[in-house]
Amino acid sequence: STSDTKITVELLRQLRQAMRNTKYIAEPIQAYIVPSGDAHQSEYIAPCDCRREFICGFNGSAGTAIVTEKHAAMWTDGRYFLQASQQMDNNWTLMKMGLKETLSQEDWLISVLPENSTVGVDPWIIAADQWKNMSKALASAGHSLVAVQDNLIDAIWMDRPTRPSTQLLTLGLGFTGLTWQDKMTALRSKMAERKISWFVATALDEIAWLFNLRGSDIEYNPVFFAYAIVGMNTIRLFVDIKRLAVPTVREHLQLDTPSKVELSIQTAPYESVFTELQAVCASLGPKEKVWISDKASCALMQVIAKAHRSPIPYTPLCLAKAVKNATEIQGMKMAHIKDAVALCELFAWLEKEIPKGTVTEISAADKAEELRSQQKDFVGLSFPSISSVGPNGAIIHYRPLPETNRTLSLNEIYLLDSGAQYIDGTTDVTRTMHFGSPSAYEKETFTYVLKGHIAVSAAIFPNGTKGHLLDSFARQALWDSGLDYLHGTGHGVGCFLNVHEGPCGISYKTFADEPLEAGMIVSDEPGYYEDGLFGIRIENVVLVVPAKPKYNYRNKGSLTFEPLTLVPIQAKMVNTDLLTQKERDWVNEYHRQCRETIGAELERQGRKEAMDWLIRETQPIA
Amino acid sequence: STSDTKITVELLRQLRQAMRNTKYIAEPIQAYIVPSGDAHQSEYIAPCDCRREFICGFNGSAGTAIVTEKHAAMWTDGRYFLQASQQMDNNWTLMKMGLKETLSQEDWLISVLPENSTVGVDPWIIAADQWKNMSKALASAGHSLVAVQDNLIDAIWMDRPTRPSTQLLTLGLGFTGLTWQDKMTALRSKMAERKISWFVATALDEIAWLFNLRGSDIEYNPVFFAYAIVGMNTIRLFVDIKRLAVPTVREHLQLDTPSKVELSIQTAPYESVFTELQAVCASLGPKEKVWISDKASCALMQVIAKAHRSPIPYTPLCLAKAVKNATEIQGMKMAHIKDAVALCELFAWLEKEIPKGTVTEISAADKAEELRSQQKDFVGLSFPSISSVGPNGAIIHYRPLPETNRTLSLNEIYLLDSGAQYIDGTTDVTRTMHFGSPSAYEKETFTYVLKGHIAVSAAIFPNGTKGHLLDSFARQALWDSGLDYLHGTGHGVGCFLNVHEGPCGISYKTFADEPLEAGMIVSDEPGYYEDGLFGIRIENVVLVVPAKPKYNYRNKGSLTFEPLTLVPIQAKMVNTDLLTQKERDWVNEYHRQCRETIGAELERQGRKEAMDWLIRETQPIA
DSSP: OOTTOBOOHHHHHHHHHHTTOTTTOSSOOSEEEEOSOOTTOOSSOOGGGOHHHHHHOOOSSSOEEEEESSOEEEEEOGGGHHHHHHHBOTTOEEEETTSTTOOOHHHHHHHHSOTTOEEEEOTTSSBHHHHHHHHHHHHHTTOEEEEOSSOHHHHHOTTOOOOOOOOOEEOOHHHHSSOHHHHHHHHHHHHHHTTOOEEEEOOHHHHHHHHTEEOOSBTTBOOOSOEEEEESSOEEEESOGGGGGSHHHHHHTTSSSOSSGGGOEEEEOGGGHHHHHHHHHHTOOTTOOEEEETTSBHHHHTTSOGGGEEEESSOHHHHHHHSOOHHHHHHHHHHHHHHHHHHHHHHHHHHHHGGGTOOBHHHHHHHHHHHHHTSTTEEEESSOOEEEEGGGGGSTTOOOOTTTOOBOOSSSEEEEEEOEEETTEEOOEEEEEESSOOOHHHHHHHHHHHHHHHHHHTOOEETTOBGGGGHHHHHHHHHHTTOOOSSOSEEEOOSSSOSSEEEEEEOSOOSSOOBOOTTOEEEEOOEEEETTTEEEEOBEEEEEEEEOOSOOGGGOOEEEEEEOOOOOOOGGGOOGGGSOHHHHHHHHHHHHHIIIIIHHHHHHHTOHHHHHHHHHHTSOOO | OOTTOBOOHHHHHHHHHHTTOTTTOSSOOSEEEEOSOOTTOOSSOOGGGOHHHHHHOOOSSSOEEEEESSOEEEEEOGGGHHHHHHHBOTTOEEEETTSTTOOOHHHHHHHHSOTTOEEEEOTTSSBHHHHHHHHHHHHHTTOEEEEOSSOHHHHHOTTOOOOOOOOOEEOOHHHHSSOHHHHHHHHHHHHHHTTOOEEEEOOHHHHHHHHTEEOOSBTTBOOOSOEEEEESSOEEEESOGGGGGSHHHHHHTTSSSOSSGGGOEEEEOGGGHHHHHHHHHHTOOTTOOEEEETTSBHHHHTTSOGGGEEEESSOHHHHHHHSOOHHHHHHHHHHHHHHHHHHHHHHHHHHHHGGGTOOBHHHHHHHHHHHHHTSTTEEEESSOOEEEEGGGGGSTTOOOOTTTOOBOOSSSEEEEEEOEEETTEEOOEEEEEESSOOOHHHHHHHHHHHHHHHHHHTOOEETTOBGGGGHHHHHHHHHHTTOOOSSOSEEEOOSSSOSSEEEEEEOSOOSSOOBOOTTOEEEEOOEEEETTTEEEEOBEEEEEEEEOOSOOGGGOOEEEEEEOOOOOOOGGGOOGGGSOHHHHHHHHHHHHHIIIIIHHHHHHHTOHHHHHHHHHHTSOOO
């Protein structure tokens, strides 16, 4: 462990005390689960919701902590093994998910708990489907899962921040392609098709998308804390009422002059969703059904009586949001062009500055942010920049801190995974560079990763194919040499929304995976990581587009990907002998597009040095 | 429809009458489900269990029929679309599974049933997991699923055959590598590990494997109708008692002189499993658990109270059986050598005979069986031979009948998918040949299929990889040209057991898929089918073996496949320009092995013509 490690002896003592304190619970509980998310199951969360980080120190985006009377364990996946082991002290056991020998949370609890134990969790921050699985597994072993209404972390968290309530931004048709009224009508027609009376929206990005509103309550994610309940003639929006005082917001939502009764929005405080949903459910006819995501909080799910509940893995909003319309696609393209301009400038600058020995992971990331912020309609970063040198690159979701900050040099690989929010779109790009002379092994592994990146990007596949079927294409070259990487290959990307969104992706994990369709946008980001030495990742954001291969089996049609990210891939890192002619052609065609599209914009913006860098970095490879 | 079509007007009238007849049910039911399987969820079934075929005419291996007051519909997958549409008359609607527009059984029932309907099914022939899903879906729409104890098909099936009870064959250590006592001990140690008191074995191949016994109750599958219930000190075998009168069987099972109390087998009639399981369950302590497959019949599952029930997707027997031991691997290799000898002879014979115009699909299949039957320890075929010429090849699970029988010629592609049971192993091989001059298009598509076959066979992948992650490798070359095939790429293969077995395979379907391990045996069989023209499939049975690539990421180790099937792949069908050098090398190395291994056996058996054919067909390609 390093200076980054959180000392948790006292906190664990306090939490265990709370677990026995009848102020919070009728009977002592033998274990307390601290999930990662907030009441909306957000991946990135506001500071007031960072309860798992507070109790164990690990601040990655995914992880669940469980504390029993004697043990404390934290589950996270391969992206975070190194980081978690550095951030947690010896009171904690790191449970490495994805390894065969690692027990699941349920099995671990069953193995450590005394007979007839009670396990507690805050019902607002555990998803309904997780509650169900956990509850069932514990019951089968004679234990029980109980909802603890007072959050026990909050009870011991003295300086817990308040919930943010930032200013709302309204988006016009030029950015969204559809009015919120259009989206509401489409939602209701899907409800009618399935004979659904009410829909409860709980995911923050879905609510932002539906109302064409954005906020900045959560860093990197332009969302705002809200719930919505939609009926065939009713729209209820639950949000801090103060935020609705702004005239542009009132006008956008037609709060004062609704055009039609069924498009009139009733607003209510954020906290009142529970009682309002109770009221809605109390008035339901015997056959009426309520749609709610099975990832909604257990607290809300349980408000809806089982007979009325229709839990769905993906809401109609999630599916509609994933398929971008022409306006959104155009916006995403513009955002990626601006983003590429900033990165070309950055890399040109780095080349000049690194030999002076003054550029660090943090200052490089800051420079990238500064250059991005000069671009039109920049809002902020889309996630914390992973700016990592040498061994830090092997920490898959590394975030440089003063105590880990390395200096960029001519001797070590530099990996930069970063992205931004622009009003017209969201970006996410990773480039791995060497500013001196890469070793043969570094080039070899980089080239395997590149082969995987190309295999996915150039793949042609039938309409209706799920992304997980493409995941192995990204790994084939690595597997052939006995190598692999312990993360998925790609995730859905929102349009001026969350940089990670469902319901599609490219991963060996098959549970969150709807078929790919033209208009969907995902990342393609295979990697290779050598603990203690370096990390390699090559990531583009790509658009699913129709393909026109030679034949058309059963008129099913084919799809492929079009890269939206247009930033050169460093040829110096490539061992061209390991590429096939088709792969070399792909690289050259990709670089031709970078030069053409980004070159035009660099010229328009008069950015000469970046232009020279772009021209040089896009020379055809032999 | 053809002369193969079954006329079902009268049968459906009788079934609908039975659905209202209070002799069978207290209240009329509005729909009756006729699943494909028997009480053991066997894929291949005895004639007395072919109820779905009896009611609708479709005799493929997978399909479910549902009859309502007004409708009759039958669900099957892409392998069988053509066959089912030919075998069913106009009273039936073919529900094409896997197509986006096709409703699931549940959704279809909900769409056609009147309010508050009752759907009936025989609880012995519906798997517990299917019952659960169906019951839940129907309940959510206000309907209910009920168990109908008397099978309504049997009620109208006048000449229903009786249940077979064939002679049992005992297998010694030289074939099994482990005594049944060893297997019992291993099973009990897994039960102890998981604190399980009882295990109920319901799958026929698992029972045959556990006791090192074989039967021939079901054509092609060397199994016998039985159940077993295993406790820590008890073994109960439920089987037609007459079969146990044979001295060799009594001795094998130590029925008269058990070596130890806990290895003493109590035998009881097949039908008594229900009451005996009730008795076992009645005597359970409060914490005792019973293991049973969630694919066991609903009837047996419901005997076990929920508190005692521990349903598992794969039983420990299923997992143990899938990983072949050294004796079994050796046996499988021997079986495949003998099988290849027979096929080399067949193909040499076909070359000579086809020009005379006297060989048909049926006579070619018969000849293959005759040649196989000359090999040592031949028992029978492992499935009905798919011997198909030209357009018949596009019917994926075609079986030649007198009325469909085509003559082999120099103008059409011939596809033969066949296999045998030998006492030492089970085979399954597909070769696609042209005895004249294939067209450019036939060669092109054959070559794509070959590229897919090689991509899987030569794949190197990390230990612990699930088979579904390899499925796309088989499709990549086809996808690149807009082509595909609507079946999985591979299935597990038993050792002198079922030719299809779980729990691993290579398929885009991810639900029945345990990680691949060294010692597992699967098929590799991509294909391409052009309705009305031809079918192509190239199938080898392959053994999972450790691989030794250049690196070993995180000491995880790598795996690859070793072909057990050693029958030349027709070079005439290959467009070598479409192969990479690596692929050409693979073909040449494969043919070198065929020549070496099968050549030695042909020589030993003095089969000169087949030898000449083998030598010619294994010339290196350029």
